[in-house]
Amino acid sequence: MHTDDLTTTPLTAELLRGALDVERTERGLLPHRLPAWARAQNTDGQVAMVESQPSGVRLAVRTRATVLELDVLPTKRVYVGAPPLPDGVYELLVDGRPADRATAAGGNTLTVDMAAGTFEHRPGPAATLRFAGLAAGDKDVEIWLPHNETTELVALRADAPVEPAPDLGRRVWLHHGSSISHGSDAAGPTGTWPAVAAALSGVDLVNVGLGGSALLDPFVARALRDAPADVISLKIGINLVNADLMRLRAFTPAVHGFLDTIREGHPATPLLVVSPILCPMHEDTPGPTVPDMAAIGEGRLRFTAGGDPSERALGKLTLGVIRDELARIVAQRSADDPHLHYLDGRGLYGEADEKELPLPDGLHPDAATHRRMGERFAELAFGPGSAFAT
Template sequence: MHTTPLTADLVRGALDLERTEHGLLPHRLPARARAQCADPQLHLAESQPSGVRLVFRTRAGTVELDTLPTKRVYVGAPPRPDGVYDLLVDGRPAGSASVTGGNTLTIDMAAGTAEQRPGPVGTVRFTGLPATVKDVEIWLPHNETTELVALRTDAPVEPVPDRGRRVWLHHGSSISHGSDAASPTTTWPALAASLGGVELINLGLGGSALLDPFTARTLRDTPADLISVKLGINLVNTDLMRLRAFGPAVHGFLDTVREGRPDTPLLVVSPILCPIHEDTPGPCAPDFGALSSGRLRFRATGDPAERAHGKLTLGVIRDELARIARQRAAEDPHLYYLDGRDLYGEADSAELPLPDDLHPDAATHRRIGERFAALAFAPGGPFADRAV
């Protein structure tokens, strides 16, 4: 077996690669951004490699990847399945597998504590690949921090040249991150990117789409042909700010992006339907009654009457985002707006309700991804390929 050094030219979708004692840890925010926020939730989310994949060209029939995952355990909740590694060969699905072992992060939501215990490196192995020259992609688990330790193949490996596809840079919440999707290639942004024929950089950050200036600077400084920002739900469920601060913060966030990408198509997307927060402010909290019976659910704890005092709900946020988008589009011909309910709305909620009242399941991820592709990438859409 050939052992190939794990280098940046084999990794797509990461914005930083940290050398660790075990190997290479992909990050989705650069080091300077990470240094500006001490929030453990942000650091956990950005280290989970949603949209990150190894890409290489080889004749190999067998591929082995050693990794050190960090698996989450929630006290009182059902066990989480192991993270999934998706294999693509020449762009087509060719297998999925998981890695056992790894570190364990035990989170007690009631106590607000987290404890990490070290564990062993594991191996994901794919066999029976065609013995011809092919492009291989291994998509890392979207919801499991993954250190890359070693890559082995039974034939030499080389980087894949730039395929000339447009780069789509997307920022959003845990829904964009891929929470409760079945696998890394079936998160809604990954599905939409595949349908749109673009290269994805996914800055969906679970719990952390909070209009942070360092995230705006990351979007500004990352080369991309298309940019989208899906804003709102985390601001409600963290109860982070009031309406007075929200509007100027959105303007400031978009101004920063435009400093570096003044003419790039920029799509502002409001939240999908989430019944618990449509008219009820946050904060959002686990439903400990459901947790005691082995189910993970969430509930809104605010008072709808507090909207009069500037508390944010999804309805308030959609109105404000639409207003801001109209205002900016009058001077910015490359800025567009999409109501998130066009991706998942009332009828969808009746057919495919959010299982934990906050996050979509696998079927809903597929629906959202297909609808986003149809609305954004199709002819006439904001991300349509003007060269075609």
């Protein structure tokens, strides 16, 4: 069957799950994980890049089609001096089960110079993904977009009518965190630890994990406040150390303010604060986190701590300091907020895990660790007696 034999279905926001906003571009639809008003308050190129990478966003349709084609315009990232990144992965699920995977060649190119803090954009051509051989009959089909590659949806074609997937009445889990939550180094979009946890727990994921950008920004707090959610989790800490953004004096009121804002829109929603997973280089050494230029010279991407442990006395943040303070803040607030909970991130990835599955670049978990973290979060956050237990 050729493309000419397929019928085009208009791309609309109703066909998407997991996005907080959808922008109509000259080419098609661009999913966003922050609303337009929040993007307008941002001046950081890193935030702009990562919020447009559709981690957790999927095309969700009901159809009898045996062939689907999706035209996409990806944006590939190139880091100056670093090894090339693999193409983003699109994963096809049929009735909740993995059915196919694909990548898209071509597309735009975004060149990032981490040392200079610059971003250069070069346009490129769209690509066509083809999923054929699907079983006949009505079925729910999801195409999970690459978690780490900005993707404009240009056209959707099929050999049978396509309509939005039905609402199954699942609880909506709204999650915010760093690049680890975003899915850095996961094998694909359904392999990020939040996607694994959501699948195991039977919830609909809205992932606002923002690589390098979980920095307690007020516009992010307001976006979470306004987003529909049945349960909410916040993974706070590592990016504040990475960026060496603030001292303890600023951190404590910033966390309170972030929680206060979310509570304006979700006064009684179960809210779980998750501290950082183990990251040996920053347990007792402050940031900033800097690229290991020696490793890059050898063709490997690796990071190292640029701070001095003695600077903790000046209020610089380490992961140990952040865990202690988050636990204290949640204990203080939970006296008046019984729906507020705390989870030590080392329960997801701790010392024993680090010995077995060390962080390849010193900062991000690999694909196997993402799966382990997702399985543990499903148990610790959604299991019996936990914060999100039904």
